[in-house]
Amino acid sequence: MRRATGVVIGGAALVAAAIAFGVSSIVRTAPGSEDFEGAGAGSVTVEITPGASAGEIAETLKHAGVVASAQSFVDEVVRRSKESSLHPGQYRLKRRMAASAALDLLLTPASRVIRKVTVPEGMRLADVLATLAKGSGLPLADFTKAVAEPGKLGLPAYAKGQVEGFLFPATYEVEPTATAGDLLRDMIERFRAASRHVDLERLAAERKLTPLEAVTMASIVQAEGGQDADYPKIARVMFNRLVRGGKLEMDSTVNYALRRHTLKVSEQDTKIASPYNTYAHEGLPPGPIGNPGEKALRAVLHPASGDWYWFVTTDPGRRITKFTDKEAEFLKYREELNKNLGTN
Numbered sequence: 001m002r003r004a005t006g007v008v009i010g011g012a013a014l015v016a017a018a019i020a021f022g023v024s025s026i027v028r029t030a031p032g033s034e035d036f037e038g039a040g041a042g043s044v045t046v047e048i049t050p051g052a053s054a055g056e057i058a059e060t061l062k063h064a065g066v067v068a069s070a071q072s073f074v075d076e077v078v079r080r081s082k083e084s085s086l087h088p089g090q091y092r093l094k095r096r097m098a099a100s101a102a103l104d105l106l107l108t109p110a111s112r113v114i115r116k117v118t119v120p121e122g123m124r125l126a127d128v129l130a131t132l133a134k135g136s137g138l139p140l141a142d143f144t145k146a147v148a149e150p151g152k153l154g155l156p157a158y159a160k161g162q163v164e165g166f167l168f169p170a171t172y173e174v175e176p177t178a179t180a181g182d183l184l185r186d187m188i189e190r191f192r193a194a195s196r197h198v199d200l201e202r203l204a205a206e207r208k209l210t211p212l213e214a215v216t217m218a219s220i221v222q223a224e225g226g227q228d229a230d231y232p233k234i235a236r237v238m239f240n241r242l243v244r245g246g247k248l249e250m251d252s253t254v255n256y257a258l259r260r261h262t263l264k265v266s267e268q269d270t271k272i273a274s275p276y277n278t279y280a281h282e283g284l285p286p287g288p289i290g291n292p293g294e295k296a297l298r299a300v301l302h303p304a305s306g307d308w309y310w311f312v313t314t315d316p317g318r319r320i321t322k323f324t325d326k327e328a329e330f331l332k333y334r335e336e337l338n339k340n341l342g343t344n
Helices: 054-063 070-079 098-107 125-136 140-147 180-197 200-206 211-224 229-244 249-258 294-301 328-339
Strands: 003-011 012-016 043-047 091-095 113-117 170-175 310-315 322-325
Touching: 012 294, 043 054, 054 070, 054 113, 054 125, 070 098, 070 322, 091 098, 113 125, 113 249, 125 140, 125 180, 140 180, 180 294, 200 211, 211 249, 229 294, 229 310, 229 322, 310 328, 322 328
Parallel strands: none
Antiparallel strands: 003 012, 043 091, 113 170, 310 322
């Protein structure tokens, strides 16, 4: 609490109290404490910035038409000793509210507008950063800079500094004081929680995979998969090819190398010089090609049983994927896909 200042005008003493909130305060000597009556009407969103004083908050409310005067709100805060109870964020209030009613809403959690950002499963790193920037209101450059310093993000040691694959897809609440690094750390912590939930490290070892290899496989499953039920079958196809020493030949890895999304992958595309091109290189690519969800992780750790060596999403619109261990059937399925895509 700061010292109150009395000012005599025309024989009347007016007292203005400056309220400390955060690190700053303002002393107001308002000519009056006009106040509205009742709970107000309509709707208006007001933002309280970090470090704002009660006086600054009062001025914001007055400017937005919420309260009749800044002084009426300051007086109410002082009367109820709520100097330290006001927190930054966006709030849904009403116009022409009594100062007491406005303070009530600012103290009600339900009035707070929570900014949220949703990251879908399988999204690539560059797209994740763009989504986070748009949803949070933070500059994309801040996220790019944070990713360039992976050692500060809390990645698992087995990630080997790779951020791709470890930004867990989910919906996140964005606090007003959150930084780009905070959001990325939250996502990586959610990945850690999911990895514990599926017992990633132990089950990966049982599959003779490192945790990074398991996440890499899951990212491919996520990118290739149509329906959730197909994920364990796709994982089995990948294991069958790896065990037999064959190349994975996954279109999703070619698309990742080409930085695009398409179902139309040409023979020329499969010749791109990239360690992520699984048509050209045996085994797994050097890291994840996206950020998988828990179902894709589980599919790699619990693959279906079967001898399938090929699969084709023959009807992308309805997400129908067919599996086979016969090359002739595979070629037939591929023609079916081409027909649905309008190609030959």
